[in-house]
Amino acid sequence: MTWLFDNFHYVWSLTLRHMWLSAVPVVVGFVVALPIGWYASRHKWLGGGLLSLSSILYTIPSLPLFVILPGLLGTGFLSAVNVIVALSIYAVAIMVRSSSDAFGSVSPAVLDAASAAGFSPAQRAFRVELPLAGPVLLAGLRVVSVSTVSLVSVATIIGVSNLGSLFTDGLRRSFNTEVVIGVVATVIIALFFDLVLVIAGKLLLPWTSAGRPQRIRNPLTPMAEFGLRGGGA
């Protein structure tokens, strides 16, 4: 505890950095995956291909991906961009499946009714499909958020500082307290992000009990519910 008080500014700056490194991929993942998932739910054949591609991307372990990206992107090895791109890839991979499930869960009868009531395709997508897909999208986002926050720390190994720096530093000095503080702070960020998402869900989707875990329909790759961290870890 004394250590925490003495180094509070250091821990706090790492916390902010950790939050920033994980928030950006979650947002990017959501924005990029939404249209892809929507498309995949409407076009079975190409959609199936997109879903397979996203599950393959999710299979790639994180540390190797952090190492490979600078080679592909031409970014500096220590650049935080590599970490953000890598985590965004995972976020997109999870969210494509969730949003495909989410849009697929909207009943075709409701879509027909909306069209019959005179909604244009765009109006229908934004004012009927998106809200009805909301609860499943939220469930997917919560999975993405938790796994991203816990993955960021791996980036410490390749020299991008965040709360994981407390792990490597604690290990070097055989100082258990520092590691524990890092773990606790990471879990607190994960809980905080989750709380933000749940509150956003309650505000935007007031008609549902927001964020109830949703069943994943495809029995072969139920990765969202399993919290598959294949890439993870």
Place this chain on the structure above:
Amino acid sequence: MSVVSQAVDWLSESSHWSGDDGVPHRLVEHLGYTAETVVIASAIAIPIGLLIGHTGRMRSLAVGVSGALRSLPTLGLLTFVVTLIGIGLTPAIVALVVLSIPPLLAGAYSGLESVDRQTIDAARAIGMTEWQILTKVEVPLALPLIVGGIRSATLQVVATATVAAYIGLGGLGRYIIDGQAVQDYPQMLAGSFLVVALALVLDGIFAGLQKLALGSRPSLTPSRA
């Protein structure tokens, strides 16, 4: 792209394919840790998952524990175990086992939950004991999801064992950690390609096993379409 070709050169260098630091030895190590971890974790998690799925009790506890484990940063757990027990194979395996329990648990209980209630009631009505219901009805029907849990756990362990090279574990992660120590980027890249290839191959094998499990299910045609 020149770094990529340097990594390919690294991989085609014959001296990197023999000895204790050679690719075959590191690959066997990596597979060994993975197998050991998944077997131990399955022995712990699958029976508990089956119990939860069969009785329907303690589900929320299992979901809570899995969720909490999922939010733990892997590197944090690995370094914590080392600062607690010391460096070595055992602490690493302990951490890997802990991290692979959630997907196995979820695979087992959600597998059993996916079984149609009417099928279970029918089994009970024709006089099957609870044990027979579990082993002859529920587990066969839930097999694809149980295998799915093992698939997730395996991929997770392959990835985490790579990170565990940081706390001194062998395996393919060594190329990344050791390469970084001497700023040998081609070696790090070559090691990364090897881990990715391993993950993709194992995922492919498990996808095949899941299809087999799906095909081997007893053909109980449910009444609903």
